[in-house]
Amino acid sequence: MTTGGPALACRALTCRAGGRTIIAGLTLELFPAERVALMGPSGSGKTTLLTTLAGLLPPVAGRVLVRGVPLDEQPALRAELALVFQSYGLLSLLTAAENVEVALRAAGRPPAEAMRLAEQALERVKVAKFAGHLVEELSGGQQQRVAVARALALCPRVLLADEPTAEQDADHRAIVLDELLAAADEGTTLVIATHDPEVADRCDRVIDLRAPTHPARTTS
Numbered sequence: 065m066t067t068g069g070p071a072l073a074c075r076a077l078t079c080r081a082g083g084r085t086i087i088a089g090l091t092l093e094l095f096p097a098e099r100v101a102l103m104g105p106s107g108s109g110k111t112t113l114l115t116t117l118a119g120l121l122p123p124v125a126g127r128v129l130v131r132g133v134p135l136d137e138q139p140a141l142r143a144e145l146a147l148v149f150q151s152y153g154l155l156s157l158l159t160a161a162e163n164v165e166v167a168l169r170a171a172g173r174p175p176a177e178a179m180r181l182a183e184q185a186l187e188r189v190k191v192a193k194f195a196g197h198l199v200e201e202l203s204g205g206q207q208q209r210v211a212v213a214r215a216l217a218l219c220p221r222v223l224l225a226d227e228p229t230a231e232q233d234a235d236h237r238a239i240v241l242d243e244l245l246a247a248a249d250e251g252t253t254l255v256i257a258t259h260d261p262e263v264a265d266r267c268d269r270v271i272d273l274r275a276p277t278h279p280a281r282t283t284s
């Protein structure tokens with residue numbers, strides 16, 4: 065499903081972490097409504113790549129482009145990207161609902177609308193009943209679903225999700241995956257880092273980061 069130009073792209077992207085080159089000269093184009101699985105062994109650079117694509121980690125060379133515009137030249141374009149962090153990145157002393165509302169308020173939504181959208185997003189991934197609970201009171205899987213809800217609520221142009229089903233049981237894994245794929249049905253570009261072949265099977269394309277120091281191989 066590729067319409068128009070890429071929603072997100074990178075050109076000759078090189079990323080380093082801990083004094084090592086993790087991603088070397090990677091060029092990619094990710095299209096609206098496309099569902100992409102990012103795979104590769106532990107340590108191959110999935111988190112590093114997602115964090116760089118989200119504009120949170122500057123590359124040492126190359127560029128990230130949002131709708132063809134270099135992200136480093138227009139940092140405001142980050143607002144079009146949402147990242148589900150592998151470690152969730154939630155504020156533990158806020159409630160589940162407040163975590164989603166804070167993101168919506170930061171994106172410019174008025175308070176009442178932020179509350180309504182947060183509730184809807186939490187319901188989509190079956191954590192609405194914990195809306196008033198502090199994040200630190202929730203299980204890992206519940207926290208992960210709150211992190212997914214936060215990203216979904218933003219209706220981002222691009223949703224980058226770092227192993228978003230890793231902490232889920234089978235039923236909740238299916239729910240999370242269905243909701244992420246539903247966002248792609250609405251036009252969001254979806255990139256899911258995963259070790260799960262069943263998640264990859266439901267995507268349009270797999271990007272395989274087989275070796276930390278080699279360019280990614282892309283399969284359709």
Ligand SMILES: Nc1ncnc2c1ncn2[C@@H]1O[C@H](COP(=O)(O)OP(=O)(O)OP(=O)(O)O)[C@@H](O)[C@H]1O
Pocket residue numbers: 081082083086104105106107108109110111112113150
């Ligand atoms: N802040 C850091 N300091 C030092 N090394 C780092 C840092 N961040 C990442 N690395 C290294 O970069 C490499 C890639 O890590 P990354 O987390 O991107 O891999 P991954 O493919 O997401 O792994 P996993 O599947 O285990 O989540 C690893 O060797 C890791 O040790």
